[in-house]
Amino acid sequence: MAIPPTHAPAERPLTSEFDLLRVPGVGRFLKWRHSRTVLQIPLLLISIIMILQGLFGPTLAPKNLATVLSWVHFRGALVLVLLCAGNFFCLACPFMLVRNAARRFFKPWMNWPRVLRNKWASIGLFVGILFLYELFGLWNSPWWTAWLIVGYFVAALVIDGVFKHATFCKFVCPIGQFNFVASTVSPLEVKVRDRDVCVHCHTKDCIRGRRNRPTRPDFVVLQRGCELALFQELKVGNMDCTFCLDCVHACPHDNVGILGGVPAAELMTDPMRSGIGLFSRRTDIAALAMVFCFGALVNAFGMVSPANVVEKWLGAVLHVQAQAPVLGAIFVFFLIVEPVVLLGLAAWLTKSLHGSSRAMLPLVVRYSYALAPLGFGMWLAHYGFHFFSGFYTFIPVAQNAVASLGWPILGTPAWRLTGIPARFIQPMELGFLLLGVAGSLLVAFRLAEEDSPGKVMRAFVPWASVSLIIWLASVWLMYQPMEMRAMLMGG
Ligand code: SF4
Ligand code: SF4
Numbered sequence: 001m002a003i004p005p006t007h008a009p010a011e012r013p014l015t016s017e018f019d020l021l022r023v024p025g026v027g028r029f030l031k032w033r034h035s036r037t038v039l040q041i042p043l044l045l046i047s048i049i050m051i052l053q054g055l056f057g058p059t060l061a062p063k064n065l066a067t068v069l070s071w072v073h074f075r076g077a078l079v080l081v082l083l084c085a086g087n088f089f090c091l092a093c094p095f096m097l098v099r100n101a102a103r104r105f106f107k108p109w110m111n112w113p114r115v116l117r118n119k120w121a122s123i124g125l126f127v128g129i130l131f132l133y134e135l136f137g138l139w140n141s142p143w144w145t146a147w148l149i150v151g152y153f154v155a156a157l158v159i160d161g162v163f164k165h166a167t168f169c170k171f172v173c174p175i176g177q178f179n180f181v182a183s184t185v186s187p188l189e190v191k192v193r194d195r196d197v198c199v200h201c202h203t204k205d206c207i208r209g210r211r212n213r214p215t216r217p218d219f220v221v222l223q224r225g226c227e228l229a230l231f232q233e234l235k236v237g238n239m240d241c242t243f244c245l246d247c248v249h250a251c252p253h254d255n256v257g258i259l260g261g262v263p264a265a266e267l268m269t270d271p272m273r274s275g276i277g278l279f280s281r282r283t284d285i286a287a288l289a290m291v292f293c294f295g296a297l298v299n300a301f302g303m304v305s306p307a308n309v310v311e312k313w314l315g316a317v318l319h320v321q322a323q324a325p326v327l328g329a330i331f332v333f334f335l336i337v338e339p340v341v342l343l344g345l346a347a348w349l350t351k352s353l354h355g356s357s358r359a360m361l362p363l364v365v366r367y368s369y370a371l372a373p374l375g376f377g378m379w380l381a382h383y384g385f386h387f388f389s390g391f392y393t394f395i396p397v398a399q400n401a402v403a404s405l406g407w408p409i410l411g412t413p414a415w416r417l418t419g420i421p422a423r424f425i426q427p428m429e430l431g432f433l434l435l436g437v438a439g440s441l442l443v444a445f446r447l448a449e450e451d452s453p454g455k456v457m458r459a460f461v462p463w464a465s466v467s468l469i470i471w472l473a474s475v476w477l478m479y480q481p482m483e484m485r486a487m488l489m490g491g
Helices: 026-031 035-056 065-084 094-102 119-133 144-164 167-172 174-185 195-199 247-248 283-301 306-318 323-354 362-369 371-388 394-404 422-451 456-478 485-490
Strands: 013-020 188-192 222-224 256-261
Touching: 013 144, 026 035, 026 188, 035 065, 035 094, 035 144, 065 144, 065 167, 065 174, 065 371, 065 394, 094 144, 094 167, 119 167, 119 174, 119 283, 119 306, 119 323, 144 167, 167 174, 174 283, 174 371, 188 195, 188 247, 188 456, 222 247, 247 256, 283 323, 283 371, 362 422, 371 422, 371 456, 422 456
Parallel strands: none
Antiparallel strands: 013 256, 188 256
């Protein structure tokens, strides 16, 4: 792995003194070299149970562990952990446990093609999964949910079986990309404790990996370095970091921690980032942030009753009976027309009002990152709703699953257990949306300050308007009547 040149990034987001790895108990556990495996094993076992239940268990989604755990619990837990801590799902990812086991027998031999070393393929997969989710009603199908999980395991095995490093995580996995964008708003980051120690470090094991004979060509890597090409000394923020902690274990100076920071601060600056470059030049990552935000809107739209009315109307206008073209038209509107119109208008206004010398596209790329907090707020509101309203549902479903094997050791299924009453959940959803829009406005303001000292408001107002329009749309969606599917399962 080539080491990037050693120079200080222009600016790094603020961090506090908090270091999770120095918290008694938790820190000791995370620094233990088998901690990742210990976290992955339960998730692998749960995944296997979900696959088996999905394929052979009850066909009714609210009674099947595959659908209940995937669409009610996993998604909610994922976003809440991202909000409160960081990308700990990738740390505990069961796909990587299987992939690492396979790599003991099959060594990958190819490099991922240069043309694909960006986020475009994973954006396509992310949109594809959102689309299939609606088309096949995945929330309602244990069978297809099980195959989706199997598909993930197979894809991770095949891609990382052939291609070196962490190709699947960095360039392919749609869950990973979701986590990377969301974790830019997380409060924790894997980061060096003291940059002076890195400057004087000669081995750079955090990226090279710790070797038994560092100076000889016949070395053996004892602890791999960062497979995602993030060189700690120059790493900025959480983008592309899977929290795998390989760098923590590899650093011979115990100089990598999990430090606290200001959520979203990394979106407000544009330093050179190791393994990524400048955010302002990464059209693909900006597009990912856009899809993350507008995808939240289309996903939430799919669960409310007005979606049915729109689908019927579109079917009549397009003269089609099939759902795919109608859904396709809705996705084109939400993921292409709406962003192009809103962001295009904002960029045009920025140029007109403020006289920015930047072209339209670089302006859109620069300010798209401001949409990440709002998008995260929408995902939190949506997934949080299902998580809390169906919080206890895993109990009767698990009881039923065990009883169906002929061992009713967990007791009779308590089907009356559902979740937290809606009157407590709606204020929480509104809180998440408010948190999201506040974050987006703050990021847009800081970007405008950096871009246009002296004319801040002229650069800020167009982008603030975009955030407010999307926020109003998401609040409107929140108050719409829902289809029954959302009350039973995910939506
Ligand atoms: S993080 Fe550790 S291994 Fe990496 S450059 Fe700094 S001191 Fe060296
Ligand atoms: S090795 Fe890379 S991906 Fe893993 S925690 Fe360190 S920086 Fe993040």
